[in-house]
Amino acid sequence: MTNKDTWFNRYVNSLPTRGWFKLLSRYVVVPYWIWRDPKPKLPGGPRESPQPSENTQRMMNLIMPLKDPSPMGRAMAAMAIAQNVDEIFSGLDNVGTVHTARFLILGDNLCMISVYDGDFSNYIRDFIETIGSVFDAVISQIKGAEHMIPTCDHVEEFIEWVHDHDLFQAPDFPTDLFALQDAAKGLPTDGPAHEIMTLPRDLILQLHANPNLSLGGGYRSYPGYSAAQVRDKFGVGW
């Protein structure tokens, strides 16, 4: 070990910004580690927890690949939503636990982004119950989802499918990733500690398994309150 700065040391420090080293990392080093230490895809959506504030204003980021990503196919998806606005709005009112919900066409995907209260399965099940026909119209435009039409006869399967297409939500505290990866592998989450400086690698490898994710649970201005509580407080009925 040398105790002074050298030309070689400065050069090594600059490696992460050098083109050849970036290519080496991208095409050799990272693929090697993906092979060596594969990470299971982590499940989508918010994780179960007992705190009321973790059970209100939960995020859904549902990314559904379009069957036909051409402008024609995108228009079909847009129409499936546009023609069902009444169904969606009255359905959401009757589900009662939704703060906001909107659809996006993003890349080759149709996305449903919503903020809801309570359990994920209850939310989707109630939604199918009230606007299953809209879901049928929507997923008829989606790759690999036709077999679940009509959704009201495939409730369990559809809930699992949505769960699978909901984005993984990265933990709010970085070192919690270790426990999530352990749990996904069926290992105890209170076992021996991981080496702390392997966390960046674990994140890189996780982003291979979950290329899209939500960075943490997101900001809330008034966390911990349900949609009905907000409506009640403002005197607009719930």
Place this chain on the structure above:
Amino acid sequence: MHYSDLAKRIVDELLRPDGSDKLRPVHTIGIGATGYFEPSEVAPQYCKADHFITPRTKATLRFSNGSGSKTQHDDWSDVRGMATRFHLSDGTDTDLIMMTLPEFFARTPEEFLEFTLAAKPTEVHWVSPWKKIWQMLHLIPPQPDPYPDEEISPNEGAIKFANENRYSQLAVFQAAAIGAPVSYLRAAYHAVHTFVVTGEDEVERWVRFTWQPIDGVKNENPLDPPGADYLQGRLRDRLADHTSRFTLMMQIGEVGDAFDDSTKPWPPHRQRVMMGTLTLDHAAEDTKAQDDYFEKLSFNPMLLTPGIRASEDPVLHIRKEAYAYSSGKRDATPCPFSGGAEDDQ
């Protein structure tokens, strides 16, 4: 006051070879400031303590660098401290002590002593370039090179400790990347421990406090460091012509939350109450008299007032003794607990 061997041992072991027993063993370099606190309109519902029901309460503060070195290194990556003393309307005081790290390293005093021993500063080494290449090929970011005149550092020991103790990982990981703020007035500070506040309706809540700078959080660019001595000057410059404000945010704990474990921060989704605003309008002048006054102050996180009490967090409780013992040791203005008071309030 009686000091337990454990409290004394922790304080004694914290002292670095490049520190001074005339100064604090940690948060050694600091600067004072004064201002006033104004509670929000909802604060009394949650806490009936004097400073939450009085329109304006004078406050004395000390900002500090976390390191125990007696040499100033403002631009080094380090945890910063913000200790606030509220001067209450009945003439008594209460303290609120926070730092930029959102969680602590240990769950109990015993673990903290272990951590302190493990993280004793050791001679810094340059990691060999060959080892750095090896680490990069393992997708492990190499530790940054030491600062130009850095001789000893706790980092190696702290990381080794964290590799063996899950509970300390978050604090060690975040401390390693914490950087240097552009100003003491541009950082968010966390009280870390849980306190129990009582509202005007006598309802108790388990809560955690944070100061948020209204000017915004901003760090220095580590590749373009501003030099070893800028934080005190910038504080004086800013407060010479302006005021600077912090919002006091309070998170309310919920079922399943860690009420007596400060290694576990609460997620940002807990109900948050805006408890008030601190306005700073004066920085300690660069004179010996001012320096003596502020640097001899003895804060104590257990200096509380009716309406706020400590949770069962054992680290919070030993800080009471540790701060008092440390205050006596460095011959400071006696800490309120140094005189033999055994009362928690």
Place this chain on the structure above:
Amino acid sequence: MNKQVKKDVDIDAIERDVQGNILRSYSRHLVRHLMLEVTNVAAARRFLGVAANGGSEAVPAITPGSDWGKAKPPSNFNIGLTFEGLKALGVSRRTLQTFPVEFSQGMTKRAMKIGDFGDSAPDKWPAPFDTPEKVHIVASIHADEEGQLDKVEAQVAKAFTVLGVRDGRGLGRGKVFFGYKDSISQPRFKWVKDRTQATADEPLDPLGTILLGYPTSMEDMSFRVPYPDALGLNGSFNAFRILAQASYDYEIYLDEAADFLLKHKDVDLLLPPGAEKKVGKGLDRHAALREIVAAQMCGRWRNGTPYETSPDTMDPDPDVSPTNFDYSAQSRCPAGAHMRRANPRGGHIVQRIATYTRRLVRRGMSYGPDFDPDDFDRKNPDRRERGLLGNFLCANLGAQFEAVMCDWLNVGLQTPSITGTNDPLLGANTAETSRFDLTLPDNAGTISIYGFPRFVTARGGAYTFLPSLTAIRYLSEL
């Protein structure tokens, strides 16, 4: 997996095919639950084949759901299989995949969702529930004499490895620990005669609430029937729960709550001076306040009288119906009361679409030493373990049992005024965060009480599938 739309059903045939503890309660004095591991598959299948075909000298018969009339058998025998149990009996992978995910994961993996954390966490459960992968079958014997339980247990033990035994009993007068009369209201199923619910006026529940293969209360929606129909049809699911009840701590909390209320500025609104005599016979003010807290927390006075229709007294004259009432915005029964959380009836709830869709059948008996809430030693805490061996039956654990547990009993999403609080009796509470709002008469607001701990702790359990007799035969022939 096909939708079974049955306008007319042969209810007698269904009752002969389903197990007897599903559609009706046995009303026996004793129960013994045996946690079984299948260690000899051949022996296990032989046993099930005989049991499903009327039994023999050496094998108890599975009790079917048909009315036994006057020929009351000396004991009843029923089984529920865990997902691991189906695997152990050799059910094919393809068939296993047609079971719902919550069942295949098992109760321990769903712990956080149903509030089993902290002291209730599965890693704190005693044997045999500390090895959930070995709990294959929960067999239940109901009888009125202990000798019958022993006899059947000995027969079962010849075919299975008995990992654990839990004995329960009725406490008399329909009571359970905490001193409440229980099991008063239950779902009533279309076509099924149930004397205990003969006069109840709640809407009839379709058979799909409890059995697989029938329409559910959600229009258009049906739950998946595991494949093949021989295995899935007429089956049901059960959340078997061993729930310890902190009887002593509950009574002490009622003392504290009454002390607190006596000093509260609004106490006279809750209990006008002199009204304590009306609350119940021989009660002083403190005792009456204790009973009011107990009644509002549950939704019934401890003698079973509904709080909604009799908020001033536990002994209304004339008597009120134990089952027929509904909730409204003016209800005296608090929205946070246990009974109203578990079954909001026709009252307004946030999830309008979910009204009457999350019904559960509850069958339970108590275990552990007696505890008399009217006569116990406050100075010598009796915290011996006692509680409920509970069965929560439904056609879909996710849509019914878990849905009630995670959004209604805990969290309280159904009414904004209780959102963020947990069920006062059954909820996952901590003293630092618990809150319950007592209602005052004449819409005069509420009084909040705080600081109660978790009174009910999970000590074991399993999600089981209750196969039809046809399905048990199917399993025996694999």
